Amino acid sequence: MTCLLAKERDRADLRLTMGGMKMSQLTSLFEPQAVAVIGASNKAGKLGHTVIRNLIECGYPGRIYPVNPGAQTVLGYPAYPSIEAVPGPVDLAVIVIPAPGVVEVARRCGEKGVRYLVVITAGFKEIGSEGSKRERDLAAVCQRYGMGLVGPNCLGIIDTHTPLNVTFAPRMPRRGNIAFFSQSGALGAAILDWSVAVDLGFSRFVSLGNKAGLDEVDFIAAAATDPKTEVILCYLENISDGARFVHTAREVTREKPIIVIKSGVSQAGARAASSHTGALAGSDVAYETAFRQCGVFRAESMEELFDLALAFAGQPLPRGKRVAVVTNAGGPGILASDAIELNGLEMARFTKETTEGLRASLPPEASIYNPVDVLGDAMPERYAVALEYVARDANVDSILVLLTPQAGTMPEETARLMIETHRRYPDKVMAAALMGGETVERATVALKQAGIPAYFAPERAVAAVAGLTRYAGFRRGAARRQDGLTFAGLKPETVEEVFRKVRQDRRVILLGHEAAAVVEAYGVPCAATRLATGPEEAVAAAHTVGFPVVLKVASPQIVHKTDVGGVKVGLKTPEAVYRGYLDILESVHRHLPQAEVYGVEVQRMMPPGIELIVGVTRDLQFGPLLMFGLGGIYVDLLRDVSFRLTHGLSREEVKEMV
């Protein structure tokens, strides 16, 4: 192990390039050679005791240094009065002393050459201004010495493969391939506790705390290159740097799924969140858009988060959305068919070979079409025969097995044969709903241990298959995707000129002809528009753009032009334009004598079409957010609009949006 650690250590400084950004693998954090626990205590019930006991009991193979000026030993390990007194180098220092001493201790850790700090101590940003200052000081110290910082105000971190447990959580999770990063320590602890009961294994667990140093993006990036991690889960209350998140997540989801539960979506939730960790919740539409666009799953509930995790942790990605159902009871088969359709999947249509094979092998009363009903008296062998035919069928991407305990049903043996079939056809997704209590308990455990997600309710099994299918679709799309947009024939001078004029006038609204000039400079065809400052000029402009024309008053103070008689449509003759110009000026003057009028815009009138709306808003956390949809009166009525973040937006994504 020491040997392995030494090898890993060589890689510790290897910096990854992830979407152009340098990220660390955090090797010395998750696989440190030596850990100091500053504030380690012999007194049961104290956090400093729980942390070092967890570290010892998890079987950590590196060196353990308790730091406590008042003790000779802690739990049998020689204790040191300070971090300076520790004899060898220290990769990771865990700090559990009271808040007032933390910054000074961190500084000493920096002097000592410690590479990472996990600050469990609370009493920082979450308690108000005094704590905020302390947190800034802590972050500054860490930056000065180049130390990576987890927390403060956190539960600690776990790596089950090292193994390393420097948390005060009551329970070490099982070893597995799921990394879980939680912005709530208590929720994290609850889930570790629960995970043992439902046979879910983790590779890493990190309580993010106040995120003064390392944040979710750092841990996601590190998990992406961690060979022990296949699935990444996050509980987040906010995202510190939206642009960085999007940048990284887009890359990571090409390789590994990220499933996020983001709380604070409602107004009530956001209020609760801000009184909690002071997390500044961004607009939910921006989060929603960001997640969708980077292929991040957003789970609606804790349950969905872990249902998906279970499926992703053990199953391949399906090639398509065609699902076969094998059941020993009709009712659940119908529930599953319903759920398959509602989740956007399809019931597979079997090949002739499959239906003929099933007909030859199953009793005459059995249903040989999808859902395949092997009947209530089905023994494991009958399930196995049906599964074999279905798994072999090229029209089947995923297989859902339903089992209800009936007279003669043998759940465990059936599970064993399911596992065998899955091993023979590893590229087909297999999921199960074992609808019973104690009777199916051992079969459920066996399936989960073999990587086949097993649930009670068919609907949950279907939702999990749907999740895999959706992610597979995203991955295929991402593989084709070329990031970034280019504009041929862009004329930056024109755009600069327009905005220079607007800024000069101290306006925040572009006039119509200005907007037209900008849009045209980007190569978007636009109804020809000219600004006229007198009736003759308007007639000349009308000749240039071509009849019929529309006249619109040009004034930065007038947005709703029709209301003040500032618009004339369908003018077909020079006379009408001349007269229209004068009418507009008169009417506008009557309605708004103070308005500053630049003149009248003369625009070629276009034939009727579909009115669209394109908009951009700048989100606090994610940056520019593009909107596209049906315009006119439909905007407010239908809300048929689509959002995308502009970071690295590709041509394909824009097409999708349209």
Place this chain on the structure above:
Amino acid sequence: MTCLLAKERDRADLRLTMGGMKMSQLTSLFEPQAVAVIGASNKAGKLGHTVIRNLIECGYPGRIYPVNPGAQTVLGYPAYPSIEAVPGPVDLAVIVIPAPGVVEVARRCGEKGVRYLVVITAGFKEIGSEGSKRERDLAAVCQRYGMGLVGPNCLGIIDTHTPLNVTFAPRMPRRGNIAFFSQSGALGAAILDWSVAVDLGFSRFVSLGNKAGLDEVDFIAAAATDPKTEVILCYLENISDGARFVHTAREVTREKPIIVIKSGVSQAGARAASSHTGALAGSDVAYETAFRQCGVFRAESMEELFDLALAFAGQPLPRGKRVAVVTNAGGPGILASDAIELNGLEMARFTKETTEGLRASLPPEASIYNPVDVLGDAMPERYAVALEYVARDANVDSILVLLTPQAGTMPEETARLMIETHRRYPDKVMAAALMGGETVERATVALKQAGIPAYFAPERAVAAVAGLTRYAGFRRGAARRQDGLTFAGLKPETVEEVFRKVRQDRRVILLGHEAAAVVEAYGVPCAATRLATGPEEAVAAAHTVGFPVVLKVASPQIVHKTDVGGVKVGLKTPEAVYRGYLDILESVHRHLPQAEVYGVEVQRMMPPGIELIVGVTRDLQFGPLLMFGLGGIYVDLLRDVSFRLTHGLSREEVKEMV
């Protein structure tokens, strides 16, 4: 017990009046004095063996008569060669012999005076035409002798209070106050098995089978008057008689909640259902409408069905939608706040007394506003203090308690104090999310046993509270409701006259002026409309209805009138009307020379308003289905329409719809 049974028996023939229909309490079915099992067997593994063993082992207190011509005794009970040979009267005969003999045995049961049959045997409607005939014969025999029939092709029935178990299910559920009626036997068995593991108790369980005799409506009606039943659950693939269901369910839900999971909602599901029990699935919108209108909950999944059941079985109905959250961790509190808002509930705003009381009793770092955060180190007493203040608050209708296991958390003792608080404030709903595994297992069991629904995920607890709140709202609405609509000044002669003419012409479309006449006969104001058969008549009609007018061609063959030049709007003078009449006839003749033209309808032109659509379709299972919504181009675009079944529709409901 025999004494009790005898007393109950006196009530057996008491017929209830439920929405004007006579319903039986089915007392002799669920609390029979003597049960015969026809086909009882000594051979383990045979259905006839499992059924009688279940009957004996459940502790049934009445007389048991095994009927089997080949045996002297069955499981120690004297066996009889035929039902005629049984010495005393028999309330209930359970039939488990092969299908071909069932009808004859049923006839003999009729002769013997048996009151109810439970036919477990399969081989009826579900196997095709031969089986269908057998099923019709069986139903006819039962009708002739006035025997109530459960099945055929079912798992049997259970009453945990009698106790009675004549099923071949592997497990008897715990005693409880939930009645469960399932159209899938296997699903029923699976749920009985699972219910034991999750501590859910049932009063009655019925496997409905093919529903040749008694159906869901009979069992719902009987459960309504069963003092042991508080909540009614159904798994349904179809509803046999929609009108009867609506009639009964409307009455029952005024007293007891009905929660239904209706499968076959999707096209795929409906196909699977029809290959399963040949259930003719009605249109889903009719089901959806029927359920909503009778206050029946439709669960979206098995899990929701039982989550709701758990809440309804133990909790009062809340007076409003204001929820207080008490938690020992911030993250889960935020998740709960989100869920509360998303489920249409409200975060309660505490009175000053409450916040002051909390401030005085909790540590300074605690959050005293909703969600109340009692902090991670909260011992049971701190929870109890917070719960006391919150439960006492008049602004709180429901209380949600969240607990994550942290250092020092004592889940069991906390649960005990929660139960005490709930006993002191029994009119406030209490629900819990205990977020952990083994650590919170015993606390979860204790809460459930005390009637406090406890879940792992906060979202599920919130959904359960939302269900209670929604039902409470329905109950309050139902109490105010007066069923039925009346029309003042209805002129039936006019309506009859119009339809007589339409029938005479063998038409299926009403012309505009006919529709106007019918609508006016019901007292609905309508733009005045006259039919004119010549240009002079049109002018006269225009004078009668008043200018300006609209002209529309009247022809049963022309529905899209505008397309053939059959409409003229905004005619203001007699000349325009005269000319318009001729133009329309000419244009229509040019476009559709074969069309039979009755003339032109002259209608007063109305000022612009909101275009609405009202429609009626006749659903196969539920009868007339009324539609109301935004009309014109919006119908297809927005689908902003509302549906109601017309059975017993009240004025309040119509107002709601509008």
